[in-house]
Amino acid sequence: MADPLCREKAEEIIRHFPKAEIIKINHYKDVFNRHKQNCVRQHESQALILAVKQGKLVYPGAEVCQNMGHKHFYYTSCMMNCLFDCEYCYLKGMYPSGNMVIFLNLGDIFKEVEDLLSEHPVYLCVSYDTDLMAIEALTGYVGEWIRFTEEHPDLVIEVRTKAGNIDFGKLPAKGTGKSIFAFTVSPDYVVEHYEHKTGSLSDRIKSIKRAMELGFTVRLCFDPMIYCPDWKTEYGKMMDRITSEIDMDRIHDVSVGSFRLSEDYLKAMRRNMPGSAVVQYPYQNDHGVYHYSEKLTNEMENWMVNRLREFIPDERIFRWKEQEG
Ligand code: SF4
Numbered sequence: 001m002a003d004p005l006c007r008e009k010a011e012e013i014i015r016h017f018p019k020a021e022i023i024k025i026n027h028y029k030d031v032f033n034r035h036k037q038n039c040v041r042q043h044e045s046q047a048l049i050l051a052v053k054q055g056k057l058v059y060p061g062a063e064v065c066q067n068m069g070h071k072h073f074y075y076t077s078c079m080m081n082c083l084f085d086c087e088y089c090y091l092k093g094m095y096p097s098g099n100m101v102i103f104l105n106l107g108d109i110f111k112e113v114e115d116l117l118s119e120h121p122v123y124l125c126v127s128y129d130t131d132l133m134a135i136e137a138l139t140g141y142v143g144e145w146i147r148f149t150e151e152h153p154d155l156v157i158e159v160r161t162k163a164g165n166i167d168f169g170k171l172p173a174k175g176t177g178k179s180i181f182a183f184t185v186s187p188d189y190v191v192e193h194y195e196h197k198t199g200s201l202s203d204r205i206k207s208i209k210r211a212m213e214l215g216f217t218v219r220l221c222f223d224p225m226i227y228c229p230d231w232k233t234e235y236g237k238m239m240d241r242i243t244s245e246i247d248m249d250r251i252h253d254v255s256v257g258s259f260r261l262s263e264d265y266l267k268a269m270r271r272n273m274p275g276s277a278v279v280q281y282p283y284q285n286d287h288g289v290y291h292y293s294e295k296l297t298n299e300m301e302n303w304m305v306n307r308l309r310e311f312i313p314d315e316r317i318f319r320w321k322e323q324e325g
Contacts, residue, residue: 076113088194
């Protein structure tokens with residue numbers, strides 16, 4: 001690893017694992033992209049791969065993601081895979097491996113973002129193909145992104161997370177609105193059954209309140225909504241808690257969408273998770289994207305949008321639509 005900054009970052013991360021066995025590899029793809037790995041089994045005991053990312057580092061936003069009203073929407077991945085373990089996570093269908101890769105050359109990603117900023121403003125999702133907050137104690141990357149954003153007036157970032165108990169003491173002290181913490185919130189039933197290792201709803205609510213106290217912009221993501229027995233009661237209990245504990249006037253905006261996944265990813269996940277109710281649910285397939293039936297999709301999403309309208313004006317409610325890109 002020639003770059004001294006990358007080497008320094010690698011040593012900093014390795015210091016967290018004094019007993020780890022360290023194996024030098026040539027290229028992360030030699031290990032990560034091997035055939036016939038079982039990413040579900042690997043996730044139970046993840047190995048950590050430290051690597052330098054090459055080629056393109058920042059990508060235009062994907063069609064299945066919301067651009068939240070931003071014209072120049074991009075995403076970047078400083079990591080591959082996640083410490084959290086949501087059963088329905090598309091990463092389980094997208095990657096051949098359940099191991100985790102951390103890219104050490106964050107500076108190269110910053111340079112590519114600066115190139116884009118020389119052409120137009122940029123809205124960038126930085127916690128993509130992972131949950132960066134889950135591993136912030138190890139990498140410090142969210143802190144670095146916030147500092148970088150503060151130095152670049154035309155940049156707005158989104159840090160999406162399902163983390164609870166966030167240690168804001170380790171992040172730059174005050175937000176100026178350009179770093180958006182987007183908390184995905186789910187009912188207790190969904191967290192307990194499908195969102196393994198993520199923060200509980202209570203802990204996510206605590207983190208949301210703390211982020212707002214510190215002046216960070218907060219987005220709430222009711223996306224993906226997951227169907228579960230008596231979903232209306234479960235989502236109703238969650239909404240009662242959120243709207244009684246959080247000052248909804250100070251929420252920047254909200255996104256609403258129900259579970260959807262590309263055919264290829266879901267097929268791979270179904271092979272690897274025969275016992276998972278959320279993965280084996282009989283979704284409807286339209287043009288290569290699996291989703292709930294139109295009736296159930298509308299029922300769940302309309303219900304959520306109507307509850308949110310009691311607290312949030314329509315222009316701050318973003319409902320996912322297929323034609324957005
Ligand atoms: S938190 Fe997000 S990235 Fe991580 S496992 Fe869950 S859905 Fe996947």
